[in-house]
Amino acid sequence: MAEPTVTVSEKALHRRGRLLADLRAHKTYYIMLVPLLLFFTLFSYFPMVGLYNAFTDYDFSKGLFSPFVGLKNFEFLFRGGMDSIIWKLTRNTILYNVAFIVLSNVCQIALAVLLRELTYRKFVRVSQTMMFMPYFVSMVVVGSIAYNLFNFNYGVMNNLITTLGFERFDFYKTPEVWPFIIVLVEVWKGLGYGTVIYLAAIMGIDESIYEAAYVDGASKWKRIRYITLPLLKPTLIILVLFAVGGIMRGQFDLFWNLVGNNGLLLNVTDIIDTYVYRSLTVNFSMGLGTAAGLYQSVFGLILILTVNGIVRKVDRDNALF
Numbered sequence: 001m002a003e004p005t006v007t008v009s010e011k012a013l014h015r016r017g018r019l020l021a022d023l024r025a026h027k028t029y030y031i032m033l034v035p036l037l038l039f040f041t042l043f044s045y046f047p048m049v050g051l052y053n054a055f056t057d058y059d060f061s062k063g064l065f066s067p068f069v070g071l072k073n074f075e076f077l078f079r080g081g082m083d084s085i086i087w088k089l090t091r092n093t094i095l096y097n098v099a100f101i102v103l104s105n106v107c108q109i110a111l112a113v114l115l116r117e118l119t120y121r122k123f124v125r126v127s128q129t130m131m132f133m134p135y136f137v138s139m140v141v142v143g144s145i146a147y148n149l150f151n152f153n154y155g156v157m158n159n160l161i162t163t164l165g166f167e168r169f170d171f172y173k174t175p176e177v178w179p180f181i182i183v184l185v186e187v188w189k190g191l192g193y194g195t196v197i198y199l200a201a202i203m204g205i206d207e208s209i210y211e212a213a214y215v216d217g218a219s220k221w222k223r224i225r226y227i228t229l230p231l232l233k234p235t236l237i238i239l240v241l242f243a244v245g246g247i248m249r250g251q252f253d254l255f256w257n258l259v260g261n262n263g264l265l266l267n268v269t270d271i272i273d274t275y276v277y278r279s280l281t282v283n284f285s286m287g288l289g290t291a292a293g294l295y296q297s298v299f300g301l302i303l304i305l306t307v308n309g310i311v312r313k314v315d316r317d318n319a320l321f
Contacts, residue, residue: 049064050064050290051290051294052064053066053286053287053290054073054074054287054290054291054293054294055068055069055070055071055073055287055291056068056069056287057069057072057287058285058286058287058290060286066287069287072287073287073288073290073291074291074295076288076291077288077291077292077295085275086292086295088267088270089270089271089272089275089292090272090299092268092269092270092271093247093248093271093272093273093296094247094248096179096182096183096251096271097243097246097247097248097251098247099179099183100183100186100187100243100251101240101243101244101247103183103187104186104187104190104191104194105194105236105239105240107187107191107194108190108191108194108195108197108198109198109229109232109236111131111191111195112195112196112198112199112201112202113198113202113224113228113229115127115128115195115199116199116202116203116228117220117224128192128195128196128199130192131191131192131195132192132193132196133192134188134189134191134192135189135190135192135193137189139189139253139254139257140253140257142185142189142254142257142258143256143257143258146181146185146257146258150171150172150181151172152168152169152170152171152172155171157169157171172262172264172265173264175264175265175267175268175269176268178258178259178265178268178269179268179269181258182254182255182258182259182269185254185258186251186254189254194239197235197239198232198235201231201232201235202228202231202232205227205228205231209227210223210227213226213227234317237311237315241304241307241308241311241319244303244304244307245300245303245304246300247300247303248272248296248297248299248300248303249273249296249300251271251273252271252273252274252277255269255271255273255274256274256277261278261282272292272293272295272296273296275289275292276289276292276293276296277289279292308321
């Protein structure tokens with residue numbers, strides 16, 4: 001006896017019935033998704049229409065109907081090869097973010113392990129609170145603190161230098177020192193937040209593992225090396241993947257509030273975000289700013305897909321997707 005055939009329309013009706021049944025069964029969860037969908041639609045997907053400006057000679061009076069110029073804006077950004085604007089911006093953005101990721105995670109893990117090993121719990125709680133405070137400080141305030149530290153005429157650092165008998169040092173005319181200052185500020189500001197995350201992961205490790213290692217004669221250092229650090233690997237990988245996903249987003253508030261629009265420092269401190277901001281507010285070039293932003297997004301997408309692919313091949317369970 002031949003089996004009854006199912007038409008395409010019947011399959012579609014069956015799928016629609018299952019979808020409606022699922023909506024009715026989980027309607028509360030779907031309703032909770034509505035604000036999220038609205039948020040991303042209004043603030044992420046709808047503004048993507050503006051990407052068209054990357055291919056126009058933007059005129060504020062014409063908006064999206066500005067003259068189409070094709071890849072002219074991208075040609076300007078890439079003109080000069082290794083000396084091009086976009087190469088300098090990409091180099092600075094990636095190098096700074098790699099330094100942020102590596103140094104921040106190393107310091108946070110080290111501090112979390114140290115706090116885990118301390119036995120005086122009151123000191124640990126006070127230390128966590130003190131370390132967490134910079135995370136809530138506005139970057140505008142941090143910029144003001146930096147200015148009062150490094151100002152040539154009355155900055156704390158120059159007052160200290162002159163007190164020791166040396167000549168004043170003009171930080172804001174010396175590009176070489178700013179990579180170290182910027183990285184130091186970023187690591188300091190995020191230290192408490194990252195430490196709490198790693199400390200929470202350490203506290204989730206089964207205490208019986210440590211007890212068994214102690215009974216077997218493992219020293220404190222060996223327990224850290226062979227138990228704590230390996231079990232922190234999944235947390236580290238996830239945090240690094242998230243950070244890599246935003247590696248082309250260069251902490252605009254950090255750079256702008258510390259350096260601003262100082263032309264003497266742009267060669268070593270200019271990143272894609274600050275260039276886009278200047279293009280839109282100082283140079284009034286909507287096309288160049290949008291082209292740089294589009295390049296930033298596409299490059300970041302390719303980067304996160306590549307890194308996630310590498311992680312998936314090495315350790316599939318810890319990949320994002």
